[in-house]
Amino acid sequence: MKGFVIMEKKVPFLDLRVTDSDERSELLEAVAGVFDHGRMIMGPEMGELERRIAERTGRRYAVAAGSGTDALFMALSAAEIGPGDEVITTSLSWIATANAVAVAGAKPVFADINDDLNIDPESVRSLITDRTKAILPVHYTGKMCRMDELTAIAQENGLLLIEDAAQAFDAKYGGRIAGSFGDLACFSMNAMKVFAACGEAGIIVTDREDLRDRLEALRYNGTVNREECIEPSLNCRMDTLQAAILLKRLERVDGLIRRRRENARFYNERLSGFVDCPVEDEGCYDVYYTYTIRAQKRDQLKEYLEAKGIETKIQHPILMPQQPAYRGKTAARFENARKLVERILCIPSSEKLSREGLEYTADHIRKFYGGAA
Numbered sequence: 134m135k136g137f138v139i140m141e142k143k144v145p146f147l148d149l150r151v152t153d154s155d156e157r158s159e160l161l162e163a164v165a166g167v168f169d170h171g172r173m174i175m176g177p178e179m180g181e182l183e184r185r186i187a188e189r190t191g192r193r194y195a196v197a198a199g200s201g202t203d204a205l206f207m208a209l210s211a212a213e214i215g216p217g218d219e220v221i222t223t224s225l226s227w228i229a230t231a232n233a234v235a236v237a238g239a240k241p242v243f244a245d246i247n248d249d250l251n252i253d254p255e256s257v258r259s260l261i262t263d264r265t266k267a268i269l270p271v272h273y274t275g276k277m278c279r280m281d282e283l284t285a286i287a288q289e290n291g292l293l294l295i296e297d298a299a300q301a302f303d304a305k306y307g308g309r310i311a312g313s314f315g316d317l318a319c320f321s322m323n324a325m326k327v328f329a330a331c332g333e334a335g336i337i338v339t340d341r342e343d344l345r346d347r348l349e350a351l352r353y354n355g356t357v358n359r360e361e362c363i364e365p366s367l368n369c370r371m372d373t374l375q376a377a378i379l380l381k382r383l384e385r386v387d388g389l390i391r392r393r394r395e396n397a398r399f400y401n402e403r404l405s406g407f408v409d410c411p412v413e414d415e416g417c418y419d420v421y422y423t424y425t426i427r428a429q430k431r432d433q434l435k436e437y438l439e440a441k442g443i444e445t446k447i448q449h450p451i452l453m454p455q456q457p458a459y460r461g462k463t464a465a466r467f468e469n470a471r472k473l474v475e476r477i478l479c480i481p482s483s484e485k486l487s488r489e490g491l492e493y494t495a496d497h498i499r500k501f502y503g504g505a506a
């Protein structure tokens with residue numbers, strides 16, 4: 134109906150309210166625990182979270198951070214990546230990936246992507262120079278990059294491999310979990326991620342003790358004890374409250390990912406033939422941080438769904454090398470990314486979505502392309 138104003142989204146993209154009463158009381162209890170001991174920063178819950186994440190990713194060490202961006206910045210700095218160095222990353226990611234490289238003092242170099250929206254290993258190979266120090270792949274949408282090829286390229290060329298696993302908590306490639314491949318791997322647990330705090334949070338994992346020590350110094354102004362600063366850094370600490378919340382949510386994360394995967398399977402069945410759906414490769418376990426379709430007439434589809442009360446997002450409409458901050462300033466190769474960025478659309482798929490919401494969304498996408506609902 135033209136001119137009809139939808140007052141509230143029928144199908145919201147995300148709903149960050151804590152509505153489940155069991156979860157709500159668990160989280161309130163966790164918060165009360167921190168109120169009781171009063172160690173608001175670097176409290177015991179943070180150490181426990183670090184142990185649990187290290188164990189889960191099969192790593193020796195985990196270092197908690199204030200955000201995923203902090204985690205990336207700390208990881209790059211700990212690996213002594215700085216002025217004069219180049220870091221090859223993808224063209225399509227949240228800008229935090231490139232910013233962490235630039236703020237560490239190095240130059241981000243942008244590689245092209247494949248149709249799965251992940252970095253193209255061949256493009257990475259073509260961008261290696263004498264100054265290349267690291268490869269920083271992003272497991273975009275919760276699907277892991279081709280880690281066997283990227284690991285081989287890093288080894289052949291003596292490069293560090295740092296995973297941006299911000300969107301890929303618990304994703305797997307060849308049976309191996311995200312965060313277990315690189316010299317360092319970074320996660321974000323901000324409120325929107327699949328494994329989410331009630332605010333900002335991040336974490337880095339590694340097997341190297343020297344890197345762990347540097348990360349711990351970098352986390353708090355480059356200090357190694359109360360007074361001594363060994364290198365300039367910023368304050369990148371995680372709140373104990375967020376760690377306490379994350380510990381509780383860690384117990385629920387498997388079920389939540391299962392529901393996201395079920396939603397993806399439902400959409401795959403209903404939408405194939407109408408749009409290009411994400412494909413899970415053999416041996417992979419995708420966690421669907423976003424369910425991102427590639428659609429013809431994408432902008433019209435988005436508008437049509439919006440009018441039906443279905444909220445969608447384009448993550449992200451501006452490729453990193455095309456951002457004003459980076460345009461023309463560094464090497465980049467992104468022909469395929471340029472085409473794909475015009476077609477990507479993230480449709481509602483969170484674990485909180487009802488069956489009706491899923492069906493309503495799928496039906497309207499089919500209708501838009503002239504199919505029966």
Ligand SMILES: *Cc1c(COP(=O)(O)O)cnc(C)c1O
Nearest residue numbers: 200201202227229299300321323
């Ligand atoms: C969310 C995200 C980040 C940044 O994490 P924050 O916790 O928001 O700072 C970095 N890289 C990618 C790919 C992300 O999705």
